Amino acid sequence: MLQGINHIGIAVKDLEVSKQRYAQLFRVEQFHEETIEMQKVRIASFSLNGVLIELTAAISDDSPIAQFIAKRGEGIHHIAFTSNAIEDDLSHAEKHGIRLINQIPVPGAHDMQIAFLHPSSTGGVLMEFCQPNNTETHE
DSSP states (O other): OEEEEEEEEEEOSOHHHHHHHHHHHHTOOOOEEEEEGGGTEEEEEEEETTEEEEEEEESSTTSHHHHHHHHHOSEEEEEEEEESSHHHHHHHHHHTTOOBSOSSOEEEGGGEEEEEEOGGGTTTOOEEEEEESSSOOOO
C-alpha cells in the first residue's frame, strides 16, 4: 500500500552547482550522495521535513536524465511514493489502466526497490513507487 511522498526528483545538469544552490536556499549542511549505475545517474539528496529532495544528474549522455534535460531542461522530473508492497501496488495500478515503465521493481537509491509509472497514463506526471529494502526510508 502506498504510504505517502518519499521524494521529489529534480533533474539537474551540474550536480555540484545544484548542491551549492540548494545548500544555500534550504541551509543544507550535508547531502546523501550515491551513483546508481543501472540508471546512469548520480544523486545528491537531503530531507526536508521527512520528504527527500533528490537532485539527479546524468553520468552518461544516454541516461534518461540527460534525455529529459535535453528535451525539457532542468526541473522536476518525478514524484516518488513510498510503498510497503510495491509489487501489489504495481499490479493494482496496471489493473486500473496505468502503463508501467518497470513491470518489476529494480534497485534504486537509498537501498530501495523502485518502479516507474508512465506519465502518459498519470496525467503527464512521471511517478515512482519505492519500497525500502530495510526499515530506514531516509538517510
